[in-house]
Every structure is written in C-alpha cells, then in structure tokens.
Amino acid sequence: MPTPGAAAIPSDADWLDAAARLAMRGRPSSRPNPAVGAIIVRDGVIVGRGWTRPGGRPHAEAAALQQAGSAVRGADVFVTLEPCAHRSERGPACAELLADAAPARVIVGCGDPDPRTAGKGIARLRAAGIGVQLLDHTPSRDSLAGYLVQRRLGRPHVTLKLALSLDGRIALPDGSSRWITGEMARAHVHSRRALADAILVGGGTWRDDAPALDVRLSGLEDRSPRRLVLTRGEAPKGAQAISTPQDIADLKDTQYLYIEGGAGTAAAFLAADLVDRLDIYRAPILIGSGRPAIEDIGLGALDEAHGRWALVENCRLGSDGFEAYRRLREG
Amino acid sequence: MPTPGAAAIPSDADWLDAAARLAMRGRPSSRPNPAVGAIIVRDGVIVGRGWTRPGGRPHAEAAALQQAGSAVRGADVFVTLEPCAHRSERGPACAELLADAAPARVIVGCGDPDPRTAGKGIARLRAAGIGVQLLDHTPSRDSLAGYLVQRRLGRPHVTLKLALSLDGRIALPDGSSRWITGEMARAHVHSRRALADAILVGGGTWRDDAPALDVRLSGLEDRSPRRLVLTRGEAPKGAQAISTPQDIADLKDTQYLYIEGGAGTAAAFLAADLVDRLDIYRAPILIGSGRPAIEDIGLGALDEAHGRWALVENCRLGSDGFEAYRRLREG
Numbered sequence: 001m002p003t004p005g006a007a008a009i010p011s012d013a014d015w016l017d018a019a020a021r022l023a024m025r026g027r028p029s030s031r032p033n034p035a036v037g038a039i040i041v042r043d044g045v046i047v048g049r050g051w052t053r054p055g056g057r058p059h060a061e062a063a064a065l066q067q068a069g070s071a072v073r074g075a076d077v078f079v080t081l082e083p084c085a086h087r088s089e090r091g092p093a094c095a096e097l098l099a100d101a102a103p104a105r106v107i108v109g110c111g112d113p114d115p116r117t118a119g120k121g122i123a124r125l126r127a128a129g130i131g132v133q134l135l136d137h138t139p140s141r142d143s144l145a146g147y148l149v150q151r152r153l154g155r156p157h158v159t160l161k162l163a164l165s166l167d168g169r170i171a172l173p174d175g176s177s178r179w180i181t182g183e184m185a186r187a188h189v190h191s192r193r194a195l196a197d198a199i200l201v202g203g204g205t206w207r208d209d210a211p212a213l214d215v216r217l218s219g220l221e222d223r224s225p226r227r228l229v230l231t232r233g234e235a236p237k238g239a240q241a242i243s244t245p246q247d248i249a250d251l252k253d254t255q256y257l258y259i260e261g262g263a264g265t266a267a268a269f270l271a272a273d274l275v276d277r278l279d280i281y282r283a284p285i286l287i288g289s290g291r292p293a294i295e296d297i298g299l300g301a302l303d304e305a306h307g308r309w310a311l312v313e314n315c316r317l318g319s320d321g322f323e324a325y326r327r328l329r330e331g
Numbered sequence: 332m333p334t335p336g337a338a339a340i341p342s343d344a345d346w347l348d349a350a351a352r353l354a355m356r357g358r359p360s361s362r363p364n365p366a367v368g369a370i371i372v373r374d375g376v377i378v379g380r381g382w383t384r385p386g387g388r389p390h391a392e393a394a395a396l397q398q399a400g401s402a403v404r405g406a407d408v409f410v411t412l413e414p415c416a417h418r419s420e421r422g423p424a425c426a427e428l429l430a431d432a433a434p435a436r437v438i439v440g441c442g443d444p445d446p447r448t449a450g451k452g453i454a455r456l457r458a459a460g461i462g463v464q465l466l467d468h469t470p471s472r473d474s475l476a477g478y479l480v481q482r483r484l485g486r487p488h489v490t491l492k493l494a495l496s497l498d499g500r501i502a503l504p505d506g507s508s509r510w511i512t513g514e515m516a517r518a519h520v521h522s523r524r525a526l527a528d529a530i531l532v533g534g535g536t537w538r539d540d541a542p543a544l545d546v547r548l549s550g551l552e553d554r555s556p557r558r559l560v561l562t563r564g565e566a567p568k569g570a571q572a573i574s575t576p577q578d579i580a581d582l583k584d585t586q587y588l589y590i591e592g593g594a595g596t597a598a599a600f601l602a603a604d605l606v607d608r609l610d611i612y613r614a615p616i617l618i619g620s621g622r623p624a625i626e627d628i629g630l631g632a633l634d635e636a637h638g639r640w641a642l643v644e645n646c647r648l649g650s651d652g653f654e655a656y657r658r659l660r661e662g
Contacts, residue, residue: 162497162498164498164499165499165636166493166499166609166611166640166654166656167493167495167499167623167624167625168495168496168497168498168499168500168623168624169499172630172632172633176632176633177633178633179633180633267619270617270619271619278497278617280497283637284639284640284641284642284656285633285636285637285639285640286601286609286625286628286630286636286639286640287625287628287630287633287636288598288601288602288625288626288627288628288629288630289623289625289626289627289628290630292498292499292620292623293498293499294498294617294618294619294620295619295620296619296620297617297618297619297620298619299503299617299618299619299621301503301507302503302507302508302509302510302511302616302618305496305616305617305618306614306616308615308616308617309497309615309616309617310615310650311615311647311650311652314652316642319641319642321642321645321654323497323652325497325615
C-alpha cells in the first residue's frame with residue numbers, strides 16, 4: 001500500500017494510459033491518419049506532449065519532440081502506436097526523428113499494421129541503440145480502434161447507439177420517442193457524434209423523424225459529421241446514400257461510423273456482424289407495448305447470442321444509465 | 332477528513348443502518364409481524380443485538396435487551412421501528428420492557444402506523460424519562476417495506492423480476508429462454524425468492540415453463556415461498572390461484588410478493604399500478620425479434636412514463652447487470 005498522501009510512481013502503463021487519453025484530442029480530425037498520442041517523460045516530469053493534428057500532420061511524436069527540445073535526450077517516450085518508418089512528402093519518418101533525438105527508451109502501446117511501418121519503426125529505433133518496449137496496451141488499442149478496424153477488416157469501426165426504456169422500447173406504438181432519455185444523455189450523444197467521421201440512419205428514420213444529426217454543443221458546432229442514409233432509393237438532400245451495410249467498405253476517410261437507428265437499420269448491421277460497439281442509453285421508464293430497438297437479426301438459438309459483447313463503460317447520466325459494450329472478436 | 336487508520340465515530344444513522352441490515356435476518360420468517368432490528372450500544376460498544384424471530388416472537392427489542400442484561404442502563408437503543416405499546420397474550424409491550432430497562436436514549440428509525448402503537452410507544456418511553464429520537468431513516472423504512480405497504484395500501488409489497496437481453500427480450504420467438512442470464516444472476520434470483528412470502532407467475536408461464544419457483548441454494552432449501560398463479564381457471568396442483576392482480580389484497584400473512592412473469596402478468600400488475608419494485612437482470616446479449624418483457628400497460632404518452640422509478644441498487648453479477656428500481660409514490 002502506498003503511504004496516504006504520497007504520490008505513487010506511475011508505471012509505464014500509467015503513462016501510456018495518459019497518452020491514450022491525449023490521443024482522443026486528435027479524433028476524428030486526424031483522418032486519414034490514426035489519432036496517436038505521445039508523452040515524453042524525464043525524471044518523472046512531462047517535458048513534451050503531442051497528438052495527431054487535423055489532417056494528420058504533425059504526427060504526435062513530432063509535436064511532442066518539438067515541445068521537449070533537448071530535454072528528450074535520455075528521456076522516456078510513450079507513444080500509443082509504433083512510430084512510422086516511412087518518409088513521406090509531408091515530412092520525415094517519426095522513427096528517424098526519434099533516432100536523432102536519442103531518448104533512453106521508447107514505450108509503444110500498439111504495433112502498426114501498416115506494411116510500410118509494421119516492425120520497421122521499432123527496428124529503426126533499436127538500431128539507433130534506443131531501448132524499445134512494445135506493450136499490448138488495451139487503452140492504446142481502443143484509442144486506435146477506427147484505424148485498426150480499417151486496416152484489419154477494410155471498413156470503418158461501427159458504433160450502434162440505442163436510446164431505450166428499461167423494457168427495451170425506442171418509441172410508443174405511434175412512433176413518438178421524444179423523449180425517452182434526459183438532457184444529459186442527449187448531450188452525451190452529441191459529444192459522441194463529435195468523435196465520429198460519419199453518422200448513419202435508416203431511410204425510414206430520416207423521413208419520419210427528420211433528425212438533425214448535428215452536434216449542438218457549445219464550441220463543437222463545427223464538429224458535425226457527414227450524414228449517411230441506408231436506403232435502396234435516392235439519397236435525400238444533405239446526405240449520402242448507401243444501399244447495404246456492406247457498402248461501408250467503400251467509405252473513404254472514415255474511421256468511425258456512428259449509427260443512430262432505426263430498428264431495421266440496427267438489425268441489418270448486426271445481422272451482417274458489422275457492429276463493433278454498442279452505446280446504450282437507458283431511461284428509468286417502462287413502455288410496455290411499443291417499438292422494439294432491433295428487428296430480426298436471424299438468431300437461431302440463445303447460445304449464439306452469448307460471448308459476443310463485453311461491458312467497457314458503465315455510468316449514470318442524470319437519471320439515465322449509459323453502458324458501452326465492445327464486440328469480442330478473434331485475433 | 333478522518334485520519335487514515337482511525338475509525339470514525341459512528342453516527343446515530345450509522346447505528347440505525349446496522350440495525351436495518353440486522354432486521355433482514357427476520358425476513359420473511361417474522362410474518363405476520365414486521366421484521367425489526369435492534370442494537371444496544373454502550374460507550375461505543377455493542378452490548379445487545381436482536382431481530383424479530385420466526386412467527387414474530389421474541390421481538391427484536393426483547394432479544395437485544397436479554398442479551399444486554401444490566402448493561403442497557405444508560406445505554407443507547409437503536410431500533411428500526413417504534414417499539415410496540417400494546418401488551419398481547421404473547422408477551423409484554425416492548426415500550427414497557429424498555430421503560431423498565433432505563434436506557435439513556437432510544438433512537439427510532441420509523442414510526443409504527445399500527446393504531447395500537449402509533450405514537451404511544453414513543454410517549455411511553457418519554458414518560459419514563461428516556462430521551463427518544465424519531466428519525467426519518469430511509470434504510471429502516473426500506474427494511475420494513477412489506478409491513479408499511481400492507482398498513483398503508485392493504486396489500487403486499489410487490490417486486491417484479493425481469494431477466495432480459497440488452498434489447499429487452501425475455502425469450503426467442505419460439506419461447507426458448509434458457510438461459511438469458513448466467514449462473515450468478517440466477518443464484519441471486521433464488522436469494523431474492525428466499526426473502527419473499529409468496530411467488531407469483533401467470534398461468535401461461537406455469538403451463539409452458541413448468542418453473543420450480545423454489546430456492547435451490549445450499550442451506551436455504553426450506554425457504555421456498557408459497558406459489559401463486561394468476562389465472563381465470565382452476566389452480567394448478569401445488570399453487571394457489573388468483574384471478575386478478577387486485578386479489579392480492581386478500582392474501583393473508585403476505586408482506587412480500589415476488590412476481591416472475593410472463594409478459595402478460597407483468598403488464599397486468601403494472602397497468603394496475605401494483606408494482607413497488609423492479610428487479611432487472613440484464614445479460615450482455617442481443618436477441619432482435621423475440622418475446623417482449625412487458626405487454627401493453629395502457630401508456631398514452633411518454634410523459635406519463637417518466638418520474639415513476641428511481642434506481643436503488645446497481646451492481647454486476649458475473650457478466651450480467653443487476654438494477655433495482657423503487658416506485659416513487661406520494662406520501
């Protein structure tokens with residue numbers, strides 16, 4: 001037990017946790033690049049911090065190195081993703097910058113699956129005599145989910161949002177759904193929209209509810225993502241149409257897709273196993289007969305439903321509950 | 332801030348909290364009496380503890396006084412319910428026993444609505460020169476919910492249990508529901524059954540699922556409550572029939588009724604506003620099309636659904652979530 005009042009010495013994982021939180025500042029504006037976070041620590045003091053800037057440059061490491069200046073020599077560099085090994089026309093490789101800066105150690109939260117870097121970034125650092133540790137650090141991986149899903153599965157990371165009564169209804173039988181959840185939960189939804197590259201709803205929801213799908217939070221009004229509609233018909237004004245869930249593979253520059261319903265759209269993405277995260281807002285109300293959250297997903301037996309979702313967030317938002325679940329996948 | 336390592340001095344409310352927890356030992360075997368808890372404290376040390384014994388005797392105060400012996404003189408007595416003022420053929424009134432024992436103070440968590448005692452118990456103690464404090468102590472009231480609801484509303488306290496998927500389903504379309512929740516949640520259900528005087532299911536659930544409705548926990552096998560079925564037809568073997576939710580007013584010696592479904596029975600009790608508590612077990616699975624938890628409850632507009640339920644418990648049971656809600660009522 002640490003002495004009360006005395007600060008515990010942060011571990012490498014603690015510093016990486018902080019770097020992963022810092023990385024969120026780059027989301028989603030870093031696109032097409034991953035949102036990376038970097039922290040440089042010397043004698044227990046932070047001497048440089050960086051995160052990927054809008055459009056992808058500067059990289060997190062470059063920003064942190066510039067802030068640290070000569071203090072980086074002999075320091076520890078914590079970075080959520082393996083430093084890039086490929087020089088581009090937009091600037092030198094971060095692995096080169098780090099090799100020149102000569103820190104004592106570089107601690108990496110997650111290897112980069114990009115074939116231009118994979119393993120080469122770390123090899124370049126080691127060749128320069130720098131101690132490198134590659135951790136399998138879950139918060140780093142989570143902060144890079146959109147990038148990693150694009151690399152591995154060739155599509156955006158998909159979050160399905162549901163706003164439910166305790167008994168799983170999203171509306172009365174006549175469709176009225178304003179409001180199930182309270183103001184705090186609705187503001188939270190807006191904050192999540194601001195972290196997405198695109199929002200998608202079904203054609204019926206677009207027609208019936210005319211949702212604004214924008215970010216109505218002070219200071220974040222310009223963070224409204226672009227809008228998609230799942231429809232076999234024409235794209236409505238102000239939105240792009242896709243005709244099947246699988247078409248999300250064609251979305252350019254989209255790491256994070258946020259789906260807001262309705263029940264048919266939710267079911268279509270779930271049945272295609274194209275949902276990576278559930279964001280569930282639950283109001284302390286009962287509705288009884290009403291509209292279900294999710295239509296048929298083709299479930300054959302209860303056994304098939306188990307083992308797919310793990311709780312990753314759980315909090316109260318006013319009188320509503322919020323739970324987030326991550327899709328468990330192999331590898 | 333208390334010094335780390337130093338025990339904080341318990342407040343009167345802290346001691347009453349402990350008495351309310353102790354009272355749970357009397358539930359439900361104390362029937363027809365309320366399950367009361369009593370703790371006697373002298374110079375910060377517990378010198379007597381008691382809770383209502385099976386069948387209602389001895390009362391909590393009598394048991395605690397017997398344990399404390401002469402140490403009660405000048406001590407503090409914490410009791411969840413106002414001590415009874417009426418001598419019965421089963422023994423003297425607790426207010427008399429306490430007056431004779433001469434503690435310095437009696438701290439009461441909740442007044443007794445029984446007209447034979449209401450206010451008279453406290454008056455008797457004050458007449459004996461004992462300092463009495465009547466607190467409005469929520470844990471005491473909660474521990475007496477079955478007794479208070481019977482006194483105020485003339486019926487048992489009703490808990491509706493629901494075991495749901497994240498999207499509010501209780502079964503697949505074919506009715507299969509084994510299992511939605513995991514072993515820990517199911518054991519928790521058995522522990523809740525052991526606290527009930529009676530369990531009720533609908534006639535369809537009784538026929539289709541043939542539920543055992545017993546307590547299958549080691550050491551608690553003899554705590555299985557009696558079984559009720561909501562049906563217009565004949566009582567099935569091993570159960571008592573009631574034909575409408577309102578008929579629970581006729582149940583003798585029933586402070587706590589535990590309802591386990593199905594969706595029609597849940598809706599009937601909710602539509603009649605005869606549910607005081609929701610116990611919701613939620614598994615991390617999605618079902619999509621399937622059987623809803625609750626049929627039509629006659630809700631006209633979303634506004635009517637709000638402001639009725641307050642979260643009172645919230646924990647994880649293995650990979651499942653458990654939430655309990657209390658019905659908010661006037662007065």
